[in-house]
Amino acid sequence: MxxxxxxxxxxxxxxxxxxxxxxxxxxxxxxxxxxxxxxxxxxxxxxxxxxxxxxxxxxxxxxxxxxxxxxxxxxxxxxxxxxxxxxxxxxxxxxxxxxxxxxxxxxxxxxxxxxxxxCVMITPDDHQLISGSSEQRRRFMDVTISQFSQEYLSQLMLYNKVLQQRNALLKSFYEQRRFDRSLLDVYTEKLVNAGRIISRYRMDLVHQLVPVFHQVYRQIFEGNEGVEITYDSDVQQADYAAVMAAAEQQDTQAQRTTRGIHTDDLQLELNGMPLRKIGSQGQQKTFLLSLKLAQYELLKANKGCKPxxxxxxxxxxxxxxxxxxxxxxxxxxxxxxxxxxxxxxxxxxxxxxxxxxxxxxxxxxxxx
Ligand SMILES: Nc1ncnc2c1ncn2[C@@H]1O[C@H](COP(=O)(O)OP(=O)(O)OP(=O)(O)O)[C@@H](O)[C@H]1O
Ligand SMILES: [Mg+2]
CATH class of the missing domain: 3.40.50.300 (P-loop containing nucleotide triphosphate hydrolases)
Known part of the structure; x- marks a missing residue:
């Protein structure tokens, strides 16, 4: 088609x-x-x-x-x-x-x-995908998936809202020196439900993106030795609810939610080493262009429309x-x-x- x-x-x-x-x-x-x-x-x-x-x-x-x-x-x-x-x-x-x-x-x-x-925009600012914090790479996943799934966008908005509420609750437990298990459980469950859906979408995204990324890299730059992208997540292989339960004490101490999809990242590698540390400027630029053009291809495949x-x-x-x-x-x-x-x-x-x-x-x- x-x-x-x-x-x-x-x-x-x-x-x-x-x-x-x-x-x-x-x-x-x-x-x-x-x-x-x-x-x-x-x-x-x-x-x-x-x-x-x-x-x-x-x-x-x-x-x-x-x-x-x-x-x-x-x-x-x-x-x-x-x-x-x-x-x-x-x-x-x-x-x-x-x-x-x-x-x-x-x-x-x-x-x-x-x-x-x-729509896909490629700008010099994309370099933050390599040099910036994990938030930049999550945003890349979010922007991509949001364009082909309304469910993803609404679950992400819900997750962020509940995350704020849960963090405020953890802070209030600390300040008021009290702990309300059933109230915390309500927020944890909401977070787990939305988080599971988001995590599945992100896993699928990386699964689809990587082969296209390799292909684009080869197409334009003749060779793709050692470039790799992997999804790095607390909750990817594990039982989400169990991860949250195990982190509860840590969360109470830190007064915020320490585990979950809001800490996800993408590992960008060249020959098994972080691209950020080992890649030359040209290699980094090549990597980014291929990544963004792979995003383009994915959007096209998912939307049936050339972005x-x-x-x-x-x-x-x-x-x-x-x-x-x-x-x-x-x-x-x-x-x-x-x-x-x-x-x-x-x-x-x-x-x-x-x-x-x-x-x-x-x-x-x-x-x-
Ligand atoms: N809110 C604003 N109101 C008025 N001018 C603005 C505003 N924001 C940015 N500008 C101005 O717009 C101008 C054009 O910026 P732009 O980044 O589009 O230039 P450019 O043609 O891409 O330049 P370059 O070749 O350096 O990349 C700049 O002089 C900038 O200061
Ligand atoms: Mg400009």
């Missing part, structure tokens, strides 16, 4: 970061957003991400997205999926609730919207052969709409010509 197409035809930004008001019309295949530093290339890419995911890929605070000195922002996008045009609108005014409209219909819950327009691919500044430090390999890959039929930012318009133009890639559009920033 071939995947159906998805493309943002046009996007209108009002008070979105450095844009006061601007409309961009896009090609359904490759878009090259070019211009000097600071002109708004990343911001435009992030706005495209926003219109699919109803949040920024760069910041979790919607207020940061509003253009300095203004009090609201608006994004309006025409998105074509399987030859049907949709109109997406996101509005946010300081101190008010964010509004998401699909075809003029207000979405009551974010979960009702997310996943309709799958929107947003590539921010990925060519930096890559040699021309690798850049050409990436261009050939993303211009193939396996990929749908692709938006790429770069500062070097001329060099990119030459590369595209040399590789006989014709279906692209330049979007130069800086001139209106």
């Amino acid at each position: 071939s995947a159906i197409s998805l493309a943002i035809r046009s996007i209108q930004l009002t008070n979105y970061k450095n844009y006061d008001f601007r409309q961009f019309d896009l090609s359904e295949k490759i878009n090259l957003i070019v211009g000097n530093n600071g002109l708004g290339k990343t911001n435009l890419l992030d706005a495209l991400y926003y219109s699919c995911m109803t949040k920024s890929n760069l910041t979790s605070a919607d207020a940061m997205v509003i253009r300095f000195g203004e009090d609201f922002f608006r994004i309006a996008a025409n998105i074509c999926k399987d030859e049907v045009e949709h109109f997406v609108e996101v509005k946010y005014r300081r101190q008010e609730k964010k509004e998401i409209l699909l075809d003029r219909l207000k979405m009551e819950r974010q979960a009702d919207f997310i996943g309709r327009f799958p 929107l691919l947003l590539l921010d500044d990925i060519f930096d430090k890559l040699d021309p052969q690798r850049i050409a390999a990436i261009f050939r890959l993303v211009s193939s039929d396996a990929y749908g709409q692709v938006c790429i930012t770069d500062t070097k318009e001329r060099e990119i133009g030459v590369l595209l010509q040399e590789n006989n890639i014709q279906s692209f559009k330049f979007i130069p920033l800086g001139q209106v």
